[in-house]
Amino acid sequence: MVKYIFKRICYLLPVLAVVAIVDFVIIHLTPGDPAAVMLGSDATDADLAKLREQLGLNLPIYVQFGRWLWGVLHGNLGWSIFMDMPVSTAIWQHLGPTVSLTILAEVIAIAVAIPLGVAAAANRGTWLDQLFMTLALLGISIPSFWIGLNFILLFAVKLGWFPAAGYQPLSSGLVNHLKYLIMPAVSLGIMQGALIARMTRSSLLEVLNENYIRTAEAKGLKYWVIIFKHALRNAFIPILTVIGLTFAVLIGGAVVTETVFNIPGIGKLVVTAVLRRDYAVIQGAILMTATAYVLINLVIDLLYALIDPRVRLSK
């Protein structure tokens, strides 16, 4: 197991190297002079020259890369001109809301989707199965911002249960924190949950046809023991894959949902940065998202090994 973990971590290094190079190159792929693009058309030559020097654009490219990488490795992602603060600080400030939203959305999705998927598979072909799968199809088809807007209309405007938009950090109290997050989390969770529920059902159905399920049945085990002990664990690898993917997508910022609910998360940060051509922030956010993606995949890989002993041995 230790060997497996070590191997997985080694696999990360080349991936992260590629991420770093691509991320660095982005700024140089913009046509023309990056400094001119950043400062706009009415910048003076002096301003441009100053920015070029500040960004090190007059140095050879490998020196630029070296300096940038050195900075990144020391937690220095550059300086946001528009926000007038280090990029790392800007990301750090926006990461909290996104992580909170992601975790809550994913917890809601998993808590609803797995029992639903299991119940659908265990009652295959019945009205229950059809009902749950129709709900899942609706969940996938309806855009989360539409659900979000309707939630605001119903629960905030008409019923007044929750605030219509905004964000309060965890430090303001758990209840208060959740009050602001619950609607966006549910509207995001519905889509993720629908994906997870469908995967749970189909993966479980496949496993239920396996010979070892019949063996378990022939032992005299109860149906639910067979489902939860013998079938679900075998069915869990594809489910875990979907959970990992949905998690990773959400960490990159749920742009639309964050906008609808006015949550100051990574999604909003990126949108604002793109509109202002704040390259340093875009670069930093991409690097953060890609790294999070890679790390989540690592965690998923390690969980695979925990679930299935055969994974630990595979080369």
Next chain:
Amino acid sequence: MKKQPLLEVRDLKTRFSTETGLVTAVDGVCFQIYSGETVGLVGESGCGKSVTSLSILRLFGKHSGTRLEGKILFEERDLLTVPLDEIQTIRGNKISMIFQDPMTSLNPVYTVGDQIAESIVLHQKLDRKQALAKAVTMLELVGIPSPESRIHDYPHQLSGGMRQRVMIAMGLACQPKLLIADEPTTALDVTIQAQILELMQKLQCELNMGIILITHDLGVVAEVCDRVLVMYLGQIVEECPVEVLFDNPLHPYTCGLIRSIPSMATNRREELHVIAGMVPSLYHVPAGCHFAPRCPYADAQCGNPPELVTIDAEHKVRCWHPGARASGERRLA
């Protein structure tokens, strides 16, 4: 006094509802099994032998749309009508089953020790530690070397023969009165096959179990069975002691099966005997004798369904012209 059978199957009919209609996979099967005897259930693929054995424990999954009719009497109860939770106390406990494919019949994510201990915990109400200790004993019994460490192995760490031994250990863990072995040696190579069969016989003597051995291998039948049931298209066509099967088979299908066995005595250039035609699909079962379309002795009478008739005390056959080959009559081209 007449000996009481361990298990009695009376007029068992197993039907599956499929998209194209109802299919009768087992059509009125009757037989008895006594303690300590081994009964072979033989026939080609698709003749209903596995379905018969699955019917005994009703192992068809929750939503398969299977319909079971008839009676399966075990310890004065009808297994086809007892509630599900009652049959769950019999499965793996008093009646165990070994399946044909050891490579896929064990759960890949649990250790073999866990899987053997599971039914011991369930039926014998031992705690996990005691059950694991018993699992070690069982693995020792089926001849797995260093069982103390093997119980911590996962199925993929074992060879096919080892896995089948684990399956047997699992099946025998609760000392069943009846063991149903569905082609237990088909997936194994010949040397392992002999070991496994020997092992089953040895354990049978110790526990006085009844065994139903499902196979299409008449060599295996000759080796271990006391009595044989020959099945064709969901029906038993011949039932007799094993010596009689090879010395005096009466049903043309049985004769065909026996003649199809390659032997060292036959000339190598000589072609092997084949039974003409194909097994009909279950959707198109012939109206009269099911075997008639492939039978060289079939005549007009065979358009009517024959009964399973008793020839002598232990020999029954379902044929209008039993022993047709022996008397050499009506051989058609």
